Amino acid sequence: MLKYFPLWPDQASNFAGSVDGLYIFLVLVSIAMFVLIGAASITFAVVYRRREGVEATPIEGSTILELIWSVIPFIVFMIIFGWGATIYFDERTPPRDAVEMYAVAKQWMWKFEHPEGQREINELHVPMGRNIKIIMTSQDVIHSLYFPAFRIKQDVLPGRYTTLWFNATQVGEFHLFCAEYCGTQHSNMIGKIVVMQPAEYELWLNGGNNGRTSLVGTGQKLFTELGCSTCHKSDVQGRGPVLAGVFGKQQLLQDGRLVKVDEDYVRESILNPQAKIVSGFQPIMPTFQGQVSEEQLVSLVAYVKSLKAEGQPSNVAQAQPQQVK
Numbered sequence: 001m002l003k004y005f006p007l008w009p010d011q012a013s014n015f016a017g018s019v020d021g022l023y024i025f026l027v028l029v030s031i032a033m034f035v036l037i038g039a040a041s042i043t044f045a046v047v048y049r050r051r052e053g054v055e056a057t058p059i060e061g062s063t064i065l066e067l068i069w070s071v072i073p074f075i076v077f078m079i080i081f082g083w084g085a086t087i088y089f090d091e092r093t094p095p096r097d098a099v100e101m102y103a104v105a106k107q108w109m110w111k112f113e114h115p116e117g118q119r120e121i122n123e124l125h126v127p128m129g130r131n132i133k134i135i136m137t138s139q140d141v142i143h144s145l146y147f148p149a150f151r152i153k154q155d156v157l158p159g160r161y162t163t164l165w166f167n168a169t170q171v172g173e174f175h176l177f178c179a180e181y182c183g184t185q186h187s188n189m190i191g192k193i194v195v196m197q198p199a200e201y202e203l204w205l206n207g208g209n210n211g212r213t214s215l216v217g218t219g220q221k222l223f224t225e226l227g228c229s230t231c232h233k234s235d236v237q238g239r240g241p242v243l244a245g246v247f248g249k250q251q252l253l254q255d256g257r258l259v260k261v262d263e264d265y266v267r268e269s270i271l272n273p274q275a276k277i278v279s280g281f282q283p284i285m286p287t288f289q290g291q292v293s294e295e296q297l298v299s300l301v302a303y304v305k306s307l308k309a310e311g312q313p314s315n316v317a318q319a320q321p322q323q324v325k
């Protein structure tokens with residue numbers, strides 16, 4: 001019977017247990033308060049009901065009672081706040097060693113891309129026991145990527161990047177949904193996430209190679225084709241700022257502001273280069289709005305992120321087909 005009517009959904013990620021624990025605590029507190037308030041209401045209604053020959057008498061306040069029903073709920077609420085905040089910050093702080101994958105949402109499908117260049121639609125394969133970070137954007141309206149068995153959900157917005165991360169703890173196939181109404185066929189925007197053993201995942205990844213280029217390699221090729229390399233050189237002689245080693249650091253702008261170079265900054269610099277002009281450079285870069293797709297933007301962002309300053313190890317993949325070992 002439990003096989004067909006499970007009492008509890010799958011717990012398939014590092015967040016599932018903590019989220020379920022908080023949920024159970026909230027349910028138990030709610031039940032306890034319901035019983036306490038209900039019992040008190042019924043008791044007072046019976047004992048202190050209006051009766052013939054019994055006059056109503058005023059009740060004086062009690063400092064002890066007021067402290068009890070003020071302090072105890074405050075403590076309970078602070079426990080809920082601290083517990084929830086801990087889970088929230090854990091979910092919003094991806095580990096540095098997380099494998100970065102990209103997702104582009106559109107009406108009505110999910111498009112995923114692995115760093116090795118493997119692409120999937122409405123399906124995502126991941127290895128068990130490895131930290132996975134998904135960087136997401138929308139091609140049209142607001143969507144929301146939701147993995148029920150992982151207990152994680154994150155809105156996917158047009159014009160910017162959002163992220164979520166997880167560590168799958170159970171092998172199997174699990175549902176993924178769009179949890180934000182996005183149009184008439186919103187209910188069809190579904191798919192699955194396939195969690196595999198690391199060795200099986202590597203076999204799956206290499207088995208679908210077929211001469212594809214890595215995500216960074218695709219970005220490097222596009223970077224050259226669009227003429228970006230003519231201005232963004234590896235030395236200070238170029239007409240544009242040096243990109244090697246700049247990702248994740250603070251960039252000084254002409255107006256004196258400091259901005260962090262992240263995925264959104266790189267995206268904006270490609271589509272609206274006049275928005276934030278780097279100090280010491282002229283606003284001569286043309287816009288590529290309408291010339292590159294969301295998938296191409298993803299590859300360009302991945303390429304810029306891979307560039308390392310001189311003396312640092314580089315993880316830039318050459319724009320050549322990978323070989324299956």
